[in-house]
Structures are given as structure tokens and as C-alpha cells.
Amino acid sequence: MTSSAKNSPWHGALIEGATATLWTFDAxxxxxxxxxxxxxxxxIIAGDSSYTLAVPCPVIPDALPSSGPQRVLPTVTQAAPRDRLTWARVAAIGFQSLNPEWDGILCLPGHDTTYWVHLSAKEIVSFQGCATPQLARTLNASTTPETEAAEQTMSRPANLAAQIHTAQVSQNANALLGHLLGAEIAATRPYWLGQEVALIGTTPITEAYATILNAQHVPLIRADGTKMVEKGFQILNAL
Incomplete structure (x- = not known):
């Protein structure tokens, strides 16, 4: 397919909620x-929900649809639980292209949402989005989680609202983040239990995920989120 995005310079854009982030590629x-x-x-636009593709689907598409002078990476959709995988697919594409035989779970913390994505045989099998980054920002949590708080919530996730209140009264921002991450790690246990997890991100909360996952002895590998996105866009531009 011929597109101006293939010409140099060209751009890659990630849309997450009301935020659009732009990369420029030249030579x-x-x-x-x-x-x-x-x-x-x-x-190349990632995060435009005008074009969709249901799971299971290839991580790396064969081609990109055009929308006027732009090309669009389709948003991956899931019926149950209902969800949409938008910007995070670009990082998944970059990671898969560098690790073509890898199967496991991607954990991709973003500005508002963290996605847990199950990759197998070069396909996106299923995924789960969690609003933890948005909640942490709204509640003024720190970026350094208290592991004890996380373990408390993992063992009793039904107490999350009360635990958050206690942390707020105590002005313990580390415990706030620990409780939020504990609830997420408990909810996503079916994804990471017994799996290797690739943590991909550059947002401040990424290190917090590493802390809690390491405390649970989850086999963890790390990848730079910015580099994975850049590689993902380069793979897409070559289609």
C-alpha cells in the first residue's frame, strides 16, 4: 500500500484518552x-477506535488501513471482559518483532491505563486493562509502593476502599499506591501466575510494578517502553 507515512520524515502518534503523543522519524x-x-x-495513528479488530488476532498486522492521508493501526477489541487495546499494541509490536518466538504476558503501564496482554504463537489471545495509574494520580499516591500494603490488599481485596481511607488518614502515599497495585495484581493473577512477564514502560509507575511483581517472585523481564514504541512504529511503517 502506498502512503505518505512511508516517506521521510514521517510520524507515529499514540492516542491515550485525551492525550496524543507524537514521534517523528527521519533518516x-x-x-x-x-x-x-x-x-x-x-x-501512523494508534488509538483511533474507528478501526477495530477482535481477539484473537496477530500482534503484527499484515497491512494498515488508510484514513485520508494517514494510516491507522486498528484498535483491538475484546467482548468479555469488554475492553479495547489502543496505544499499547504499538509497544507489543515492537517487543514481538525483537522476540518473535516469545510467549507470555506483557504488562504495559501507561498514563491512564495498564494493560496485561497474553501473547501466544504471535497472537494477542486476550488482555485486561486496569485504571490503576489514573486512580493513583487522582488519589495523589506516590510512585514508591509499600509492599506490605500491597500484600494486605492481595490477601483481602474486598477491603480496598477501607484500606485506601486508612492510608489517606495516615497521609501515607506509599501505602496508597501499594493498596492500589495489590488490588490490580490480585485481579490479574490469572494472567501472570505461572507465566513470564515482560514489563514494558517508561512512566514513573513502571518501577512500582517491578517492585510488587518481584516481591511475588514473578519471572520478570524488562523492556524500555519508548524503544519498543519506536520499533513498533518502524515495523508498521514498513508494511
């Missing part, structure tokens, strides 16, 4: 990310 170099309010014509 093999990646520049960014930077927030933007406008999407250039010669861009």
Missing part, C-alpha cells in the same frame, strides 16, 4: 515523544 532516527494537539497527515 532512520526517532525524535520524541512529545505531546501534540494536531496529528500530521503523514502519520
Amino acid at each position: 532512520g532516527r526517532a525524535m520524541g515523544p512529545a505531546q501534540t494537539e494536531t496529528l500530521p497527515d503523514n502519520a
Whole structure:
């Protein structure tokens, strides 16, 4: 397919909620990310829900649909639990292209949402989004989780609301994050239990996930989120 996005310079844009983040690629170099309010014509757009694809589906698509002068990476959808995988698919594409035989779970903390994505045989089998980053920001939690708080919530997730209140009264921002992450780790146990997890991210909360997952002795590998996104866009531009 011929598209202006293939020409140099070209752009890759991630849309997460109301936030759009732009990369510029020129002569093999990646520049960014930077927030933007406008999407250039010669861009690959990830996060536009106008184009969708249901799971299970290939991690790396065969081609990209066009929307005017732009190309769009379809949003992956799931019926149960109902969910949409938008920007995180670009990082998954970058990781899969560098690790073509890898099967396991991706954990991708973003600005608002963390996605847990099950990859098998080069397909996205299922995924689960969690609003922990958004909740942590709203509640003014720290970026350093208290592991004891996480373990308390993992053992009694029904007490989360009361535990958050206690942490707020105690002005313990570390416990706040620990409780939130404990609830998420408990909810996503069917994903990570007995699996190798690739933690992909650059947001401040990424290290907090590493702390809690390591405390649970989860086999963990790390990948730089920015580099995975850049690689993902480069793979997409070559389609």
C-alpha cells in the first residue's frame, strides 16, 4: 500500500484518552515523544477506535488501513471482559518483532491505563486493562509502593476502599499506591501466575510494578517502553 507515512520524515502518534503523543522519524532516527494537539497527515495513528479488530488476532498486522492521508493501526477489541487495546499494541509490536518466538504476558503501564496482554504463537489471545495509574494520580499516591500494603490488599481485596481511607488518614502515599497495585495484581493473577512477564514502560509507575511483581517472585523481564514504541512504529511503517 502506498502512503505518505512511508516517506521521510514521517510520524507515529499514540492516542491515550485525551492525550496524543507524537514521534517523528527521519533518516532512520526517532525524535520524541512529545505531546501534540494536531496529528500530521503523514502519520501512523494508534488509538483511533474507528478501526477495530477482535481477539484473537496477530500482534503484527499484515497491512494498515488508510484514513485520508494517514494510516491507522486498528484498535483491538475484546467482548468479555469488554475492553479495547489502543496505544499499547504499538509497544507489543515492537517487543514481538525483537522476540518473535516469545510467549507470555506483557504488562504495559501507561498514563491512564495498564494493560496485561497474553501473547501466544504471535497472537494477542486476550488482555485486561486496569485504571490503576489514573486512580493513583487522582488519589495523589506516590510512585514508591509499600509492599506490605500491597500484600494486605492481595490477601483481602474486598477491603480496598477501607484500606485506601486508612492510608489517606495516615497521609501515607506509599501505602496508597501499594493498596492500589495489590488490588490490580490480585485481579490479574490469572494472567501472570505461572507465566513470564515482560514489563514494558517508561512512566514513573513502571518501577512500582517491578517492585510488587518481584516481591511475588514473578519471572520478570524488562523492556524500555519508548524503544519498543519506536520499533513498533518502524515495523508498521514498513508494511
